[in-house]
Amino acid sequence: MSESVTPILSVRDISTFYGSSQVLFDVSLEAPARGAIAVLGRNGAGKTTLMKTLVGELRPRHGSINFDGQPCTRMPTEQRIRRGLGYVAQEQAVFGQLSVRENLRVGALANPDKGANERVLTIFPKLGERLPQLAGTLSGGERKMLAISRALLGNPTLLLLDEPTEGVWIGVVEEIVERLLDLARDISLIIVEQHLELALRVTNYAYVLDRGRVALAGSSEAVRDDPQLLRLLSP
Numbered sequence: 001m002s003e004s005v006t007p008i009l010s011v012r013d014i015s016t017f018y019g020s021s022q023v024l025f026d027v028s029l030e031a032p033a034r035g036a037i038a039v040l041g042r043n044g045a046g047k048t049t050l051m052k053t054l055v056g057e058l059r060p061r062h063g064s065i066n067f068d069g070q071p072c073t074r075m076p077t078e079q080r081i082r083r084g085l086g087y088v089a090q091e092q093a094v095f096g097q098l099s100v101r102e103n104l105r106v107g108a109l110a111n112p113d114k115g116a117n118e119r120v121l122t123i124f125p126k127l128g129e130r131l132p133q134l135a136g137t138l139s140g141g142e143r144k145m146l147a148i149s150r151a152l153l154g155n156p157t158l159l160l161l162d163e164p165t166e167g168v169w170i171g172v173v174e175e176i177v178e179r180l181l182d183l184a185r186d187i188s189l190i191i192v193e194q195h196l197e198l199a200l201r202v203t204n205y206a207y208v209l210d211r212g213r214v215a216l217a218g219s220s221e222a223v224r225d226d227p228q229l230l231r232l233l234s235p
């Protein structure tokens with residue numbers, strides 16, 4: 001990262017495997033305490049594997065992860081989340097058989113702040129109109145909003161978002177993007193996003209993965225203008 005401030009997340013040379021199949025090769029990255037960074041790459045490049053390694057669902061075989069001033073390479077997921085890591089998975093991270101209200105209550109279980117639910121509803125007011133509705137019947141965009149809101153109820157200082165606008169109608173994408181830009185003023189976001197223009201608009205810095213390796217990294221502007229970018233993202 002170009003910022004001189006201490007990063008909230010510092011990843012050094014991690015290698016992650018599924019069994020004997022290596023998917024990440026010596027990946028290093030840093031995220032600042034505020035602002036957003038993008039993780040880009042074509043299908044299968046290793047973006048979700050990287051997110052799962054950061055949240056602790058997968059253990060890297062080599063390398064280290066430092067979060068908020070502490071080594072956490074071997075820390076269980078639950079402890080990372082308690083320490084301020086939030087994760088909105090690519091697959092819909094909501095309970096379909098529970099209502100919007102119940103989903104938010106579950107998200108707020110570990111939050112002692114009783115006003116947190118109301119505050120989260122000011123971020124995506126549409127959800128407030130759908131509190132009794134089963135989450136499984138929400139539109140794709142509303143489900144993403146609910147998943148982000150649930151993650152925010154954990155008061156994250158670093159929020160990992162795996163394709164927050166995937167399958168979302170373009171009109172709602174803008175609303176989600178605006179809220180992400182607001183959030184990035186206060187916390188750190190790492191955003192995996194297929195939509196290149198959008199990813200580079202929302203973020204200050206970007207990493208491009210190619211077959212599990214960081215092939216390009218730099219300010220989002222520099223990455224946008226890099227002649228290698230299209231080749232790295234083409235199928």
Ligand SMILES: Nc1ncnc2c1ncn2[C@@H]1O[C@H](COP(=O)(O)OP(=O)(O)OP(=O)(O)O)[C@@H](O)[C@H]1O
Pocket residue numbers: 018021023041042043044045046047048049050
């Ligand atoms: N559980 C698994 N077991 C074995 N291989 C896996 C597993 N999950 C993912 N992979 C493989 O790891 C590689 C990276 O997958 P990953 O999901 O991290 O890519 P991605 O960049 O997020 O792709 P996409 O943009 O399609 O979501 C792919 O070749 C994938 O087939």
